[in-house]
Amino acid sequence: GYILFGPADSLTLFSGLLVLMLAPEFFQPLRLLAQHYHDRAAALGAAAELLDRLEDLPDKAVQKHENVRNADPGAGIVLDQVSAGFKPGQPVFSELFLTLESGSVTALTGPSGGGKSTLLHLLAGFLKPDQGEVRIFGLAPGEVRFGWLGQQPFLVHGTWADNLRLTTPDASDVAIETALRQLGLGGLIDERPEGINSPVSESGAGLSGGQGRRLSLARILVANYDLILMDEPTAGLDPDSEVYVIEALHKLAVQGKTLVFSTHQPALLTLADHILSVSGRGQVLDTSRGGGHYE
Incomplete structure (x- = not known):
């Protein structure tokens, strides 16, 4: 057998559309x-991991604070026989020896996937070497305050000032507004009645990608780091x-800050004291005048 459905005399086009609109x-x-x-499950998982990481935070925080005071910016940056990579058994660098002078500007060039980001992550302490040693101003990575500017701006829900005070x-x-104006964001501040206390969302709604990146860079200017790493x-x-x-x-270079950044832009290369070509075969070649070869 079979069953016939509709059309119903009482179901008009208007009532049908109304049902469709009310269903959602x-x-x-x-x-x-x-x-x-799902949000609760994700939050519980993240909270559990955070609690594990924070268990020993007081002791580590004290140790890092003491190390920061003992840092020697004049010692420069040294990678001594470093082997490292993101995948086990597939090192990007093998027994790399590299030195960078304090107060120098170093540009990392080379093909995508060649190891520029890997080298930056080693300097930042985001990636630990499989062997060898990395020393930043005489200390291990992570024990020295540094500024990090990634390809995506890091913003939090709050005000412009909140983001710079992170x-x-x-x-x-005054310091916050000076940094923002130095990066050409003064016009946006003047347009907003609340100035530096104007709200900004985590996604940077209302800001272009360039404005969000400059807002993140302003945070670095305010913090006055001796070492600045940029991808x-x-x-x-x-x-x-x-x-x-x-x-x-x-301006940061003139102030004697140590800058290391990856780039494909010729305009940025004019700032560099050293231009290191990261080949992707575990080799780093200094292509600036008087440069050397590292591997």
Whole structure:
């Protein structure tokens, strides 16, 4: 047998459309419940990992604070017979020996996937070498304060000032506004009635990619780091944003900061004292005048 469905005399086009429009609203509580359930599960998993990492935080925090005071910026950066890679048994670098002078500007060039980011992660302490030793101003990576600028801006929900005070909680309003204006963001501040206390979202809504990157760089200017590491600081920026970033990096170089960045942009190479070509075969070649060969 079979069953016939409709058409029903009482179901008009208007009532049918009304049912279709109300159906999502009817099921919305169930969708929200499922979404919150997954968010809760993700939060519990993240909280468990954070608690494990924070168990020994007080002792480590004291140790790092003491090490920062004992850092010797004049010692420069040394990678001594370092072998490292992200995949076991597939080292990007094998017994690499490399020295960078304190206060120098070093540009890392080379093909994508050649090892530029790996080298930056070694210097930052994000990646530990399989063998050998990395020394930053006489200390191990992670024991020295440094500024990091990735390809994606790191922003938190709050105000412009909140974002710049993430690493320097006691920064004054004057220092924050000076850093923002130095990076060409003064016009945006003036347009907003609340100035540096204007809200900004974690996703940077209302800001272009270049503006978000400059906001992150302003945080580094306020923190006054001796070492600044940057992964493609001008990649994907509009010409105006690129000019402001290059000018800011030039001022940092004049102040004697140690800068290491990866780039494919010729304009950034003009700032560099050393241009290191990372070949992807575990070799680093200094292509600047008087440069050497490292492997």
